[in-house]
Amino acid sequence: MDAERRPPVMADVARVAGVSHQTVSRVLNGHPNVRPATRAKVLAAIERLGYRRNQVARALATRDSRTLGVISFDTTLYGPASTLHGIERAARAVGYFVSIVSLRTIDRDGVREAIDHLAEQGVAGVVVVAPQRSAASALEDLPPGMPAVAVEGAHTGPVSTVCVDQVAGARLATEHLLALGHETVWHVRGPSDWLEAEGRVAGWRAALIDAGRPVPEPLEGDWSPRSGYAAGKRLAELAGKVGAVFVANDQMALGVLRALTEAGVRVPEEMSVVGFDDVPESEFFSPPLTTVRQDFGAVGRHSLDVLMRQIAERDTTRHERIVVPPALVPRASTAPPAGGPYTGPPDSLST
Amino acid sequence: MDAERRPPVMADVARVAGVSHQTVSRVLNGHPNVRPATRAKVLAAIERLGYRRNQVARALATRDSRTLGVISFDTTLYGPASTLHGIERAARAVGYFVSIVSLRTIDRDGVREAIDHLAEQGVAGVVVVAPQRSAASALEDLPPGMPAVAVEGAHTGPVSTVCVDQVAGARLATEHLLALGHETVWHVRGPSDWLEAEGRVAGWRAALIDAGRPVPEPLEGDWSPRSGYAAGKRLAELAGKVGAVFVANDQMALGVLRALTEAGVRVPEEMSVVGFDDVPESEFFSPPLTTVRQDFGAVGRHSLDVLMRQIAERDTTRHERIVVPPALVPRASTAPPAGGPYTGPPDSLST
DNA sequence: CAGACGACTGTGAGCGTTAACATCACAGTT
DNA sequence: AACTGTGATGTTAACGCTCACAGTCGTCTG
Structure with missing residues (x-):
C-alpha cells in the first residue's frame, strides 16, 4: 500500500x-x-x-514539552540516585517526563552547558541536584524565566531550594553522643566544596560549642569508604583520646569501622561511631550503624512540587526554601564511654 | 519593546x-x-x-529527536544506577539526550505503557534495563521498527541484548571456593523472577556438578541485606556442615556476614563467603568481601553502541548479543576450610 | 415563528525548524 | 559573447499538532 x-x-x-x-x-x-x-x-x-x-508536534504547537530536566552530578551515589528516583516518580505522576544530564565535573561551565542543552530541548523547568558550591553558583546564570529548583543547594542565590537540614542532622548526631556521656566528639568531614559537608561540620561544631566542649580538628574525607578507612586508622592511633566520632556519611563510616576493627578497637565499647544518610546497608554493618536518616524521596517530591508551582504560577521570581528534617536512627555503634560519663571539667588536679 | x-x-x-x-x-x-x-x-x-x-521544532522537521529512552526498574540499586550512568554518559558523548522512566512494578503492562509514552515523545530508541523475566517478555510488543536494546534481558526474544555473563560469574565464585579446598558451596539466591538470580544459580550448580560435588538446596533471598541476614542465621545454625557460601549479591552478603558475626561464626576461618557485584563498599566489609565484579559502565556503553548501530543502519531486525565478562575479586572473606582441604569422597567409614 | 443560544464540528493559520528547490552572481570555458 | 558550473543565498513548503474562529445544526424562548 x-x-x-x-x-x-x-x-x-x-x-x-x-x-x-x-x-x-x-x-x-x-x-x-x-x-x-x-x-x-x-x-x-x-x-x-x-x-x-506525536508529542513533539504537540510540544511545538503548545510550547509545552511536559518535560523536566534534571541535572545531577554522580547518580551512582545513594543520595542523588534516590533523589532522582523521587523526582522521576513525582514527575510521572503529574504527567511529566524527565530528561537527565549527569556531569563528570560539576564546575560552573559544565552546569551552564547542561542548562543550555536542556533549555534548547524546551524543558518546562529544571531541577539541579547541586551539592557542590561551584554548582550552586552556576545557577546564577540560568536563562531568565526558567523555572528552577536547586536540591541541596546554597540558601542564597536567586533560586528556590529544597534540602535536608544538614546542620540539624549533625547536631542530632553530636548531641546523641554527648548525651551518652562522651566528653567530646571527633568528626570525619566530607570534601570542603560540598555544601552538605560544610553543613555537617557547622552543626557538629555548634553542638560542641553549645555544650562547652572542646572542638577537635576534623579529619578530612572525600565520602569514599577508602577515605573513611584512612581516617579510621588515624582515629585508632588516638584511641585513648577519642571516644566518639561523627562521620559525615555512612560509606566513610564503614571505612572507619573497618579500620577500627583491624586495629582491635571495639565499637561501641571503646569508641562510638555515628554516620549520616542511613543507606540500606548501614543496619547490617558490624556493628549496625547509628546514623542520621535523610528522606531523599521527600526531597525529590518537594522539589517537584516547588517546580510545578513555579510553572503553574508563571512566577520564577519568588523563591521558596523547603527544609526536610533529618532523623536520628540509633543502633548498636554508639554506647556510653568505657570510663563512665563525662561529668565536667576537673576542678583541680587531685581527685 | x-x-x-x-x-x-x-x-x-x-x-x-x-x-x-x-x-x-x-x-x-x-x-x-x-x-x-x-x-x-x-x-x-x-x-x-x-x-x-528550538530543538522541538528541529525534531519535528527532521523527525529526529536525538533523545533516547531508558526504562528501568529501581534506579536506586547500585547495578541499575551504574548502568544508567554509563548509558547517559555514552549518549551525551554522541549528542543524545536521555529520558528516563522508572517503573514501580515491572510487569508487562507497566513496560508497555512506558514504551508507549516514550514512543509518543519520539525517542530514537530505547534501552530497557530489564532484569526481570516479566519485563523481558514485555519487549515482545515493542512498536515495530523501534530500535531497542535490553540490558540484562533474556537471550531469547526479538531484541538485542547486552549483559554480564552471570553464569560465568557464578562459576568463577564457586570454583574459587572449590579450589580453596571446600567440599561444596552453599548458595543464597536472588528472587526467582530475576534473570540474574537464575543465571547465578545455574552457574553455581553447573560448577558443583562438573566437580562432582553435592548440590545443597539454595537459600532464598530478595537482594536486600535483611534477607541476607535471615539466610545468614540459617547458615550459622548449619555451621558445622557449611564451610563456604556463594551469596548472589554483595548487599545480601553483608547481611550474611552480620548474621555470622552475631552467631560467633568467624569468616573466613570457619566459613568462606563470596558475593557478587563488587559494590564500592564491599572492600570495607568485615572482613573485606571476595566478590565478582560486574562492569556496569561497560554494559551501559555497549548498550548504547548497539542502539546507535541500529539507528544508523535503520535495521532493527538483526539482533546482537553482547556479553560482558565478569571478574573475580579475591579478598579476605574466603580461605581454605578449617579441617584441611577436601580430598574426595571417603572410600570407607574408617580412616 | 423568528431569533437566540448552545452543542457540536470544520477551516485555516500558526508553532520554529529543516528540506528542496529556485535564484543570482561570478568565474572559467569555448 | 554566450554558456556552463559552482558557491552563496533566498523562497516556499512541509513536519503534525493546537488554537481561534467560523460555521451548522437543533432546540428553546418570547
Missing part, C-alpha cells in the same frame, strides 16, 4: 473516522463537546491504525 | 544579521557553503540576541 510506511498521523485517523483532524484532537485532549458516537468512531479509528500522538 | 517577551527565533536572528532564516540554519548546522563573513554576522546576531535553537 504505502511504500513510505510512515506512522499514521492525526489526518489519517480523521479520514478513517470520517471527521476532521480537529475532532480527533478534541477526543485526544478530552474536550467535553464531542458527541459520544463521534468519540467512539475516532477511538475505533485510532485503535485500528495504531495511532500514537 | 515587545510585550510578549518571547525568546528570539531564527527569523529574529536573520533580521538582525540581514540574511534569511535559512542561512542562519545553515550556520547553525555547520553547512559548508556559507561565506565566512556571513557566518560571522550570523554568529554575532545570535550572540547579541541570546538566541537558542
Whole structure:
C-alpha cells in the first residue's frame, strides 16, 4: 500500500473516522463537546491504525514539552540516585517526563552547558541536584524565566531550594553522643566544596560549642569508604583520646569501622561511631550503624512540587526554601564511654 | 519593546544579521557553503540576541529527536544506577539526550505503557534495563521498527541484548571456593523472577556438578541485606556442615556476614563467603568481601553502541548479543576450610 | 415563528525548524 | 559573447499538532 510506511498521523485517523483532524484532537485532549458516537468512531479509528500522538508536534504547537530536566552530578551515589528516583516518580505522576544530564565535573561551565542543552530541548523547568558550591553558583546564570529548583543547594542565590537540614542532622548526631556521656566528639568531614559537608561540620561544631566542649580538628574525607578507612586508622592511633566520632556519611563510616576493627578497637565499647544518610546497608554493618536518616524521596517530591508551582504560577521570581528534617536512627555503634560519663571539667588536679 | 517577551527565533536572528532564516540554519548546522563573513554576522546576531535553537521544532522537521529512552526498574540499586550512568554518559558523548522512566512494578503492562509514552515523545530508541523475566517478555510488543536494546534481558526474544555473563560469574565464585579446598558451596539466591538470580544459580550448580560435588538446596533471598541476614542465621545454625557460601549479591552478603558475626561464626576461618557485584563498599566489609565484579559502565556503553548501530543502519531486525565478562575479586572473606582441604569422597567409614 | 443560544464540528493559520528547490552572481570555458 | 558550473543565498513548503474562529445544526424562548 504505502511504500513510505510512515506512522499514521492525526489526518489519517480523521479520514478513517470520517471527521476532521480537529475532532480527533478534541477526543485526544478530552474536550467535553464531542458527541459520544463521534468519540467512539475516532477511538475505533485510532485503535485500528495504531495511532500514537506525536508529542513533539504537540510540544511545538503548545510550547509545552511536559518535560523536566534534571541535572545531577554522580547518580551512582545513594543520595542523588534516590533523589532522582523521587523526582522521576513525582514527575510521572503529574504527567511529566524527565530528561537527565549527569556531569563528570560539576564546575560552573559544565552546569551552564547542561542548562543550555536542556533549555534548547524546551524543558518546562529544571531541577539541579547541586551539592557542590561551584554548582550552586552556576545557577546564577540560568536563562531568565526558567523555572528552577536547586536540591541541596546554597540558601542564597536567586533560586528556590529544597534540602535536608544538614546542620540539624549533625547536631542530632553530636548531641546523641554527648548525651551518652562522651566528653567530646571527633568528626570525619566530607570534601570542603560540598555544601552538605560544610553543613555537617557547622552543626557538629555548634553542638560542641553549645555544650562547652572542646572542638577537635576534623579529619578530612572525600565520602569514599577508602577515605573513611584512612581516617579510621588515624582515629585508632588516638584511641585513648577519642571516644566518639561523627562521620559525615555512612560509606566513610564503614571505612572507619573497618579500620577500627583491624586495629582491635571495639565499637561501641571503646569508641562510638555515628554516620549520616542511613543507606540500606548501614543496619547490617558490624556493628549496625547509628546514623542520621535523610528522606531523599521527600526531597525529590518537594522539589517537584516547588517546580510545578513555579510553572503553574508563571512566577520564577519568588523563591521558596523547603527544609526536610533529618532523623536520628540509633543502633548498636554508639554506647556510653568505657570510663563512665563525662561529668565536667576537673576542678583541680587531685581527685 | 515587545510585550510578549518571547525568546528570539531564527527569523529574529536573520533580521538582525540581514540574511534569511535559512542561512542562519545553515550556520547553525555547520553547512559548508556559507561565506565566512556571513557566518560571522550570523554568529554575532545570535550572540547579541541570546538566541537558542528550538530543538522541538528541529525534531519535528527532521523527525529526529536525538533523545533516547531508558526504562528501568529501581534506579536506586547500585547495578541499575551504574548502568544508567554509563548509558547517559555514552549518549551525551554522541549528542543524545536521555529520558528516563522508572517503573514501580515491572510487569508487562507497566513496560508497555512506558514504551508507549516514550514512543509518543519520539525517542530514537530505547534501552530497557530489564532484569526481570516479566519485563523481558514485555519487549515482545515493542512498536515495530523501534530500535531497542535490553540490558540484562533474556537471550531469547526479538531484541538485542547486552549483559554480564552471570553464569560465568557464578562459576568463577564457586570454583574459587572449590579450589580453596571446600567440599561444596552453599548458595543464597536472588528472587526467582530475576534473570540474574537464575543465571547465578545455574552457574553455581553447573560448577558443583562438573566437580562432582553435592548440590545443597539454595537459600532464598530478595537482594536486600535483611534477607541476607535471615539466610545468614540459617547458615550459622548449619555451621558445622557449611564451610563456604556463594551469596548472589554483595548487599545480601553483608547481611550474611552480620548474621555470622552475631552467631560467633568467624569468616573466613570457619566459613568462606563470596558475593557478587563488587559494590564500592564491599572492600570495607568485615572482613573485606571476595566478590565478582560486574562492569556496569561497560554494559551501559555497549548498550548504547548497539542502539546507535541500529539507528544508523535503520535495521532493527538483526539482533546482537553482547556479553560482558565478569571478574573475580579475591579478598579476605574466603580461605581454605578449617579441617584441611577436601580430598574426595571417603572410600570407607574408617580412616 | 423568528431569533437566540448552545452543542457540536470544520477551516485555516500558526508553532520554529529543516528540506528542496529556485535564484543570482561570478568565474572559467569555448 | 554566450554558456556552463559552482558557491552563496533566498523562497516556499512541509513536519503534525493546537488554537481561534467560523460555521451548522437543533432546540428553546418570547
